Amino acid sequence: MKLFSCQCCEQPLFFENTACESCHHPVGYLPGLSMLTALEPAQVAGRWHPMEPQVRHAEVVYCANHAYDVCNWLTSATDQNHTPVCFACRFNRTIPDLSVPGNLERWRKIEIAKHRLFYTLLRLRLPLRNRWEDPEGGLAFDFLDDAPDGSAPVMTGHDNGLITLAIREADDAERERMRVEMGEYYRTLLGHFRHEVGHYYWNVLVRDAGRVEACRSVFGDDREDYQQALQAHYGRPLSTDWREHYVSAYATAHPWEDFAETWAHYLHIVSTLETASAYGVTINPATGTAAVSAPGTLKDPYLRASFDEIMNAWMPLTSAVNSLNRSMGLSDFYPFVLTAGVRRKLAFIHALIRETQALR
Known part of the structure; x- marks a missing residue:
């Protein structure tokens, strides 16, 4: 995430x-520029002029969902x-x-995570078509609650x-309970969004773009029956050597889940590296070894940095932040191990995104 002013x-x-x-000007986000802008009132009530010089003469309005305090994005008047x-x-x-008590706050948390997802997808210049543009395969979200009697979770x-997305995931205590029950290291709303959109991009960038065989050579044969694979995953003890080839235990369930988990981790990495770079965070471990690349000197991880440059910045950063967390008695910030097998899969995701960017 960038820093804004x-x-x-x-x-x-x-x-x-x-x-x-400080100055109390209204502020909104311009997705086309990846920019937060202060606003000045236009002549028509409810319309605004951005103070961002690139679009100062435009007229914009807040998203309708701004009225619920769940969105600060702007759109053309x-x-x-x-x-x-x-x-x-x-x-x-x-x-x-929203007539259910607590659901407005749950929706607000969901939208914060979803908007951060869209920030990253737009920064990566990935194709995005909604359900109205593509009724058969466009991207859409249903935020749903369980049945009141608990019969249909x-x-x-x-x-x-x-x-x-099950909206109970917006309740921190419920999400933590599920994380522990399922033996997961990490479970967040943003993580859910990044994982599930990975399935969407498998359709768009792999299946529909003629890359299925290339993907299978890295992640395995996705023709394996999906439901049977999930049942087998939850019904058998997990092997102890999964970390050699998978970024998470869930990734072992099926090649589609392996792809989605790896996709999510790639988005975790580039987003966090941009934030570290924006804050000028540099890592130079005092271990007596040669200096390593650091986020503060990294090229734009969304568009310009090579995969090796991203990895060389990511590993020391996560090591440092994990150590800081441990010093405070907290769990690791990034409790994952990126082995050579996992890096090979991350490199596939990186190449897939860069190839897509080159075509746009």
Whole structure:
């Protein structure tokens, strides 16, 4: 994530801000520029002029979901009788029932994670088509609650572009309980989004782009029956050597899950490296060995850095932050091991994204 600042007073701004805490100008996000901008009122009520010099004369409005305090993205001003929805919110098919107590706050947490996902996808210049543009395979989100009587628990998952997220995942205590029960190192809303969108991009960038055989050579044969593979995964003891080839235990279930888990980790890496670089974080371990590359000197990890440069920056960064967490008595920030086998898979994801960028 970039660092942002107010165009009026240069106060630092954060991605979710809706107002500058210093000069109190309203603030909104311009997805086309990957930029937060302070706003000045236009002549028509509800419309704004960005203070960002590149688009100062444009007229923009907040997404309709800004009224619920779940979105700060901007979109072009349209007819006053039309309810504007921003780029990210156009992918919502079903939102939580806001008449249920607590669901507004759950939705707010979900949207924070989802908007961060879209920030990364746009920065990576990946193709994005919603369900209205592509009714058969476009990307869409259903945020669903369990049945009131508990008879039909919602399962988070992906089905040909449709991502379902169980909104109980927005409850920290419930998500932690599930993490422990399932023996996971890591379980977050943003992690769910990054994983499930990995299934969508397997469809778009692998299946539909003629790369299936190349992908199988790295992740295995996806023609293995998926439901049987999941049943077998949960029904057998996990081998002790999975870390040699998989980034997580769940990745061993099926090649599709291996791809999605690896995809999610690649997004974790480039997003975190951009944040570290924006803050000027540099890592130079005092171990007596040769100096290593550091995030502060890294090229743009979304568009320019090579895979080796990304790995050379990522490994010392995670080692340092894990050590800081341990010093505070906390769990590791990044509790994963990137072996040579895992790096080979991450390198495939990196090459897949770079090839896609070159075609756009």
